[in-house]
Amino acid sequence: MRIEKLKFATVEEIYQNYLPLVKPITDTLEIFVEQSVNFVLAQDLISEEDLPGFKKSIVDGYAVNSHDTKGASMNNPALLEFAFEVKIGEEVVQKLKPAQAAWVPTGGMVPEGADAVVMVEHTQRFGNLVEIMKSVAPGENLLKANEDVKKGQVVLRKGTRIQPKYLNILYSLGIEKLLVYRKPKVAIVSTGDEIVEPFVKVKKVTQVRDSNSYALVCWLKNQFGFEAKRVAHVRDDEAELTKVLNQCLNEYDAVVISGGSSIGVRDITAKVIEKLGKPGVVYHGAMIQPGKPTIFGFVDEKPILGLPGNPVSFTVSAYVFLIPVLRKMEGEEEYLPKPCGKVKVKKNIPSVQGREQFIRVKLTFEEGELMAEPLFSESASITNLVQADGFVRIPRGVEGVYAGEYVEFYKL
Numbered sequence: 001m002r003i004e005k006l007k008f009a010t011v012e013e014i015y016q017n018y019l020p021l022v023k024p025i026t027d028t029l030e031i032f033v034e035q036s037v038n039f040v041l042a043q044d045l046i047s048e049e050d051l052p053g054f055k056k057s058i059v060d061g062y063a064v065n066s067h068d069t070k071g072a073s074m075n076n077p078a079l080l081e082f083a084f085e086v087k088i089g090e091e092v093v094q095k096l097k098p099a100q101a102a103w104v105p106t107g108g109m110v111p112e113g114a115d116a117v118v119m120v121e122h123t124q125r126f127g128n129l130v131e132i133m134k135s136v137a138p139g140e141n142l143l144k145a146n147e148d149v150k151k152g153q154v155v156l157r158k159g160t161r162i163q164p165k166y167l168n169i170l171y172s173l174g175i176e177k178l179l180v181y182r183k184p185k186v187a188i189v190s191t192g193d194e195i196v197e198p199f200v201k202v203k204k205v206t207q208v209r210d211s212n213s214y215a216l217v218c219w220l221k222n223q224f225g226f227e228a229k230r231v232a233h234v235r236d237d238e239a240e241l242t243k244v245l246n247q248c249l250n251e252y253d254a255v256v257i258s259g260g261s262s263i264g265v266r267d268i269t270a271k272v273i274e275k276l277g278k279p280g281v282v283y284h285g286a287m288i289q290p291g292k293p294t295i296f297g298f299v300d301e302k303p304i305l306g307l308p309g310n311p312v313s314f315t316v317s318a319y320v321f322l323i324p325v326l327r328k329m330e331g332e333e334e335y336l337p338k339p340c341g342k343v344k345v346k347k348n349i350p351s352v353q354g355r356e357q358f359i360r361v362k363l364t365f366e367e368g369e370l371m372a373e374p375l376f377s378e379s380a381s382i383t384n385l386v387q388a389d390g391f392v393r394i395p396r397g398v399e400g401v402y403a404g405e406y407v408e409f410y411k412l
């Protein structure tokens with residue numbers, strides 16, 4: 001892997017130059033549909049059937065030839081002959097003749113000869129006669145056979161992450177198993193002499209409970225189903241970190257290190273990644289705020305990311321850089337974060353020289369508009385993550401954003 005190494009990189013540079021270097025996992029496995037949520041499809045899913053497969057009424061009423069209802073109204077009903085009743089689930093072979101009407105339930109098959117259905121509310125039955133009090137157009141109140149899905153149609157594309165809302169179509173088409181990509185295995189290592197396990201009684205007020213690594217494991221597992229494991233906590237010790245990271249590189253597809261990514265004397269992450277193998281660190285520092293001391297490297301072809309220790313910076317950096325890397329690894333076609341839309345900011349947001357900003361915001365709905373209240377606080381403030389609904393993205397090189405302007409919103 002020959003790549004140009006950068007000290008600082010913009011988000012665009014990272015997305016255009018470095019993320020494409022992430023190699024997707026090509027191993028596949030076959031799984032049952034009920035286990036498929038969050039897996040990424042490894043093949044186009046092609047329908048072998050038409051759906052609904054028959055001309056289907058979508059109301060309770062009378063199947064008719066629309067031509068016979070022309071001009072029908074309350075005052076001037078069309079009189080049709082009652083022909084027969086269609087039962088739900090029954091395949092009708094009888095044809096409807098002109099000037100006839102057949103009863104069909106919602107979901108029932110519309111007989112040949114009929115091209116529309118009149119809702120029962122607009123009809124009256126008198127023995128063998130059906131009064132139609134509303135005209136219908138051809139195709140009204142029914143689904144044509146194959147209107148929903150056509151045989152041979154791609155219903156889900158290769159590279160799609162399966163969502164619960166896709167399951168109806170899979171079950172409807174009788175698809176039992178899917179070919180998907182294997183999930184990336186991600187090792188998470190936390191660093192720092194001050195860091196302690198979350199559930200111990202702290203001995204000094206200056207000790208900090210490890211929230212980053214454990215929270216990230218839960219996030220990656222629950223939102224994407226990645227096989228994430230918090231492997232270890234390592235003190236600020238080069239030899240110890242090197243040993244742990246080497247083990248991780250042997251056993252996992254990607255490695256994440258929390259903390260030690262800045263430029264202080266104890267910030268050894270970049271130095272250690274450099275020594276682990278080639279090409280090593282490809283950039284150290286992203287032009288974003290928060291999340292600046294992000295490190296991105298590869299050892300052979302395995303991505304290794306150092307994320308800043310501050311929990312908010314860690315979360316933003318994981319959102320903007322780590323998660324796209326893992327989504328790309330899993331073969332997902334659309335792996336970059338996508339804005340939900342634009343929201344109106346409630347307060348002025350000052351700019352930070354040269355850095356794209358991901359400002360945490362709380363959303364409110366006011367006078368028919370989504371408004372974003374910026375939560376200004378340091379990236380060391382964790383309560384921020386509880387209050388925020390997501391981020392607004394302020395591009396680099398703008399002189400801040402004024403209250404009332406619209407900016408892109410990303411859901412957290």
Ligand SMILES: Nc1nc2c(c(=O)[nH]1)N[C@H]1C(S)=C(S)[C@@H](COP(=O)(O)OP(=O)(O)OC[C@H]3O[C@@H](n4cnc5c(N)ncnc54)[C@H](O)[C@@H]3O)O[C@H]1N2
Nearest residue numbers: 190208210211212258259260261262267292308309310313
């Ligand atoms: N002279 C400079 N100092 C700093 C710079 C700079 O450019 N020049 N950048 C600042 C920025 S921006 C950030 S963000 C931080 C991040 O630095 P590190 O990645 O080296 O993080 P640490 O120093 O290890 O930790 C920062 C902070 O976060 C706490 N922490 C660390 N790990 C965890 C964890 N697993 N769970 C919860 N909290 C954690 C740690 O105790 C520190 O309080 O650097 C600035 N400095």
Ligand code: MOO
Nearest residue numbers: 290291292313379
């Ligand atoms: O980049 Mo740091 O993450 O500004 O707080």
